[in-house]
Amino acid sequence: MAPSPPAHQPVGGGYLGAGFSIVKIVMTMMVRDEADIIEAVLEHHRRQGVDHILVTDNGSVDGTREALERFAQSGFVTVWDDPVHRKQQSETVTRMARLAATEYGADWVINADADEFFVAADEASTLRDELRRIDEAVQYVTVQVVNLTGAPAVDGTGLQRLIYRDRRSAQRLVSAGIPFHPTGDAIHRGHAEVSVSQGNHFVSAPNWGDPVPEPRIEVLHLPWRSWAQYERKVRNTGESYRANPDLEPSPRHHGMQDFRRLEQGRLEETYVAKHPLPDEIAELAYVGELVEDRRLAHLAEQTPELVVRDLLYVSDRQAQLARDGRRFTAIEAEYERRLQDLRDSLESVHGSLHVAMLAVAEGKTHIDQRDEQIADLRRQLDAAHRRFAVRLANRLSKYLAPVRGAGRGRDAIGRQAD
Helix, strand or coil: CCCCCCCCCEECCEECCHHHCCCCEEEEEEECCCCCCHHHHHHHHHHCCCCEEEEEECCCCCCHHHHHHHHHCCCCEEEEECCCCCCCHHHHHHHHHHHHHHCCCCCEEEEECCCEEEEECCCCCCHHHHHHHCCCCCCEEEEEEEEEECCCEEECCCCCCCCEEECCCHHHHHHCCCCCCCCCEEEEECCCCCEECCCCCCEECCCCCCCEEEEEEEEEECCCCCHHHHHHHHHHHHHHHHHCCCCCCCCCCHHHHHHHHHHHCCHHHHHHHCCCCHHHHHHHHHCCCEEECCHHHHHHHHCHHHCCCCEECCHHHHHHHHHHHHHHHHHHHHHHHHHHHHHHHHHHHHHHHHHHHHHHHHHHHHHHHHHHHHHHHHHHHHHHHHHHHHHHHHHHHHHHHHHHHHHHHHHHHHHHHC
16 A cells, blocks of 8 residues: 655755754664565654654565565655575664765654654654654653553454553562563764664764653553564564574563564463453553553544454464463563572672672682791791801800810820820
8 A cells, every 4th residue: 555645745854843943863773574564654653743754674585575565656655675584683783874974964763663653742742743842952862652552353453443542550460470661762963873782772872961851742552562573573683683593582581582482382372361351351441550542543444444453363362372381471470480489599699708709719828928927937047046156156166176276286295294
């Protein structure tokens, strides 16, 4: 489906808006097998005032590349192909971010994932409006990322299903198999020497200071849209990490943990357990841990041709998968707790051993110093003995000399008498 025309008209490389301030916004993405959402996310950012999107397709085989080409035909997207799967996001996005500044004249650069929708916190505003308001002295900002959740599904984009901002407590998140709320994203000024970290969360450039939090912009994040999407994402991530020996994620890395669950045949239970059950949604909404947000649902209503229809779970199967998933999560959490206790104990033992080794080393140093002192005293004593022996011999020699002389005289007189 060809993309719709821009919501704004470009003026001199940017958009003329309130206050006649012109700013050019370029977005970068590295994507792989995101056909269920890629057209919706591109259209959304077009409507939010993004001027151009640079995309590197990482060997997609599900129709993502064809969707990108449709948007490229309108001039809104530029596409490169990088079919190598070795989790090279940082170097690829860094290259695009620099090109955004040097070749595309970007004032602001947004390094996004295909499941991220950048929006103004105020629904009456746009991303462009808020970027235009940022002080010119600010080089880059950090923005909050909010997961959207709702009922799980076998397949589908989920824009009309995942309509709740996930504000569950840390304890509820852990019980659902989610280690933490997402890390914020960075938006930065165009710079020819910018570097973007793996994950797009942090950027750096010469002479840049610390980032400034920007509460007027946020990211609506859909990481777990369907079982079909999640299984594909986990498999792609795990295989890419394994293919790159230069990247060594921690054994506790959540992506690699999910990859192990996939290989063990229990990832679907984990996927379903991440979502609130239907009878939990009202309760969580009442206490403020789920907050309705229909902005992306409205996008799906306006452009139904850009999304994949949802295929929901049969309720009994969903409930069973959720129970099993939460049970697995509880077992893993207890196992991790015990492992952490062992790590803490081992660390304590290592600490005590280190102190003891320092004490032994210090004691050995003292012993070595005492041994050296004793050896030095022995050397001094030997020298004193030698000096005393010499002096004694000299004195005896002086004392005995007259006696020896008298004896020799008597011997001579005796010989004469004979």
